Amino acid sequence: MIPALRAEYRKLVTTRLWWVLLLCMALYMAFLGGVMAFVLTQEGGGGAMTGGFGGGADEMPPLPPEDLVRTVYTLAPALGYVFPVIVGALAVTNEFRHMTITPTLLAEPRRSLVLGAKLVASLPLGALFGVVGTLATVATGALVLAVRGEPVLLDDPDVLLTLARSVLVLAVWAMVGVGFGAAMPNQVAAIVVLLAFTQFVEPLLRLFLGAFEPTEGIVRWLPGAAGEAVTGASFYASSGIGNLLPWWQGLLALVGYGLLLAALGRATSLRRDIS
Amino acid sequence: MTTTDGHVVVDHLSKRFGAVLAVDDLSFEVRPGRVTGFLGPNGAGKTTTLRMLLGLVSPTSGTATVSGRRYTDIPRPAHVVGAALEAASFHPGRSARDHLRVLAPQVGVPDSRCDEVLALVGLTDAADRRVGGFSLGMRQRLGLATTLLGDPRVLVLDEPANGLDPEGIAWLRAFLRHLAAEGRTVLVSSHVLSEVQQTVDDVVIIARGRLVHASSLAELARLARRTVRVASPDQDGLRRLVERVAGGSTPGAAVSLPEPGVAVLEGVEAAAVGAAAFAAGVELHELASRDVGLEDLFLQLTGERAASGAPPEPDGPGTRPVADAATERGAA
Ligand SMILES: Nc1ncnc2c1ncn2[C@@H]1O[C@H](COP(=O)(O)OP(=O)(O)OP(=O)(O)O)[C@@H](O)[C@H]1O
Ligand SMILES: [Mg+2]
Numbered sequence: 312m313i314p315a316l317r318a319e320y321r322k323l324v325t326t327r328l329w330w331v332l333l334l335c336m337a338l339y340m341a342f343l344g345g346v347m348a349f350v351l352t353q354e355g356g357g358g359a360m361t362g363g364f365g366g367g368a369d370e371m372p373p374l375p376p377e378d379l380v381r382t383v384y385t386l387a388p389a390l391g392y393v394f395p396v397i398v399g400a401l402a403v404t405n406e407f408r409h410m411t412i413t414p415t416l417l418a419e420p421r422r423s424l425v426l427g428a429k430l431v432a433s434l435p436l437g438a439l440f441g442v443v444g445t446l447a448t449v450a451t452g453a454l455v456l457a458v459r460g461e462p463v464l465l466d467d468p469d470v471l472l473t474l475a476r477s478v479l480v481l482a483v484w485a486m487v488g489v490g491f492g493a494a495m496p497n498q499v500a501a502i503v504v505l506l507a508f509t510q511f512v513e514p515l516l517r518l519f520l521g522a523f524e525p526t527e528g529i530v531r532w533l534p535g536a537a538g539e540a541v542t543g544a545s546f547y548a549s550s551g552i553g554n555l556l557p558w559w560q561g562l563l564a565l566v567g568y569g570l571l572l573a574a575l576g577r578a579t580s581l582r583r584d585i586s
Numbered sequence: 587m588t589t590t591d592g593h594v595v596v597d598h599l600s601k602r603f604g605a606v607l608a609v610d611d612l613s614f615e616v617r618p619g620r621v622t623g624f625l626g627p628n629g630a631g632k633t634t635t636l637r638m639l640l641g642l643v644s645p646t647s648g649t650a651t652v653s654g655r656r657y658t659d660i661p662r663p664a665h666v667v668g669a670a671l672e673a674a675s676f677h678p679g680r681s682a683r684d685h686l687r688v689l690a691p692q693v694g695v696p697d698s699r700c701d702e703v704l705a706l707v708g709l710t711d712a713a714d715r716r717v718g719g720f721s722l723g724m725r726q727r728l729g730l731a732t733t734l735l736g737d738p739r740v741l742v743l744d745e746p747a748n749g750l751d752p753e754g755i756a757w758l759r760a761f762l763r764h765l766a767a768e769g770r771t772v773l774v775s776s777h778v779l780s781e782v783q784q785t786v787d788d789v790v791i792i793a794r795g796r797l798v799h800a801s802s803l804a805e806l807a808r809l810a811r812r813t814v815r816v817a818s819p820d821q822d823g824l825r826r827l828v829e830r831v832a833g834g835s836t837p838g839a840a841v842s843l844p845e846p847g848v849a850v851l852e853g854v855e856a857a858a859v860g861a862a863a864f865a866a867g868v869e870l871h872e873l874a875s876r877d878v879g880l881e882d883l884f885l886q887l888t889g890e891r892a893a894s895g896a897p898p899e900p901d902g903p904g905t906r907p908v909a910d911a912a913t914e915r916g917a918a
Contacts, residue, residue: 313691314691314692314694315691315692317691318688318689318690318691318692321684321687321688321691322688325677325679325680325681325684325687325688326677326679326680327679328679405677409675409676409677409678410672410675411675411676411677413642413671413672413675414675414689414732415689415692416641416642417640417642417663417664417669418663418664418689418692418693419692420641420657420658420663421658584637584642584643584644585637585642585643586633586634586637586642586643
């Protein structure tokens, strides 16, 4: 396993796309952190958000400070998780796109081990995305909150724990990406499906399924909701849509998604002939 | 060391892709210390066979082993078999050295080995250049460098001469001869015999997934021997001549009579035919000897010639299948 992990590490650092994506995530999260901090501290800001999603109203009371900072500081796992997912998926799809899967499997024919190494190697990479994404969000978010005269609560142990879980869940998202890439090794298809699902399909599912009582329970198990549960703060939940799993269940659900997708990939693309 | 050490054995191997039977009950053996050419036209099933040998494609039936083991059963297989399958298996963004460094941990060699093999294939100066900017010939060299990482006993190279200039082909030839001289098993595929003719000791020729010929190159060359065409207005005399040549004096000679008044004799010298005609008192209007090139023979064996529209040969007396192919050229 150690040689396989070293190989995976080298595959990563000898290409450039990952740090371009890392930079994109940092900029995107810094932007979102600042903007959301600003919007949520507007007069009736808490209500403005629900207004955006569920209709309803300015009667909504402003968010208490703890919820406010949590919503702002966890924007990375709530809205930016697509970056580590894509980086994880690329670790697999790139091999098929450039057919480097051939020399890879010649050097190590045990395909489960190759996939396992990719899953494990994605965790520190995802953690890097987690650290950078979370720090970028907090940097601008806290700055704007401070300027607006709100407490930033960066010395609150609960808030720090939330930040740590934000890093953790983004690391797991990279692993989910690896599983997804294995299940869908066509690079273009994988990226299109990932963007469509994370940016469009799942938010809509959460909105509609969450609106009806019989399906409400399912929503918490959707991957994005499970990811949000890990930090215990939900952009959607604080918008009054649906509730979340306990954090550890969310974590297990997300890990489960990653392993399930990886198993699917192992049984399909990685079992097939490489030709 | 066992008797199978360094041997590649393909045993009743078949592979079906949907409706296409890409490899059809193929069996052959490749020995160490020799360069073996694995030959066949485009689509013959060479790459598919090699991929099955390397555990990348699972056979529909049959087995392929290296030193008595399946590739996937060999621990650290890159130390036993070095394989390069196609020039395109590189990430264009990686440098040549990085391509090798990515593989080194799993091959199980130190990073210094990467520079060693780059030097062996003459890519030292291009080591830090991105592979995306490499010419086809440079990619072939990098592929070859990849195969050498683990210093393997057996080398499997799929069309390594593709994209090489004449100088590169000469270099590859010397390189492969050198590797075989070290006692390694070298299996190289090609779709043209002439490309590897000066390199290989043995040939395995396939067409449409089936084995059509396996022997040493020398034996193949013997099949491709000279033919002698004689023409005479004296049909009976010609018969007598043919009997005299094919009958006793020159064992192994084969004959065909492609048209009235013409005979094509194979496996004899023109001088011997001339002497026989003189002795038999036959008037000759033509006595011509012709070489059937190895490449022609290869095309006939693989059915390319027939496919390209040559008229079928009427069966002459005493004609063997291979001689038939050879005489057809002589008569054409
Ligand atoms: N993955 C695949 N799916 C379907 N058919 C395939 C696949 N791979 C190969 N084939 C078919 O199998 C046959 C043999 O192909 P193969 O690539 O082994 O030939 P080849 O001898 O290597 O030819 P070339 O000289 O062109 O490289 C061809 O008819 C090809 O179309
Ligand atoms: Mg081929």
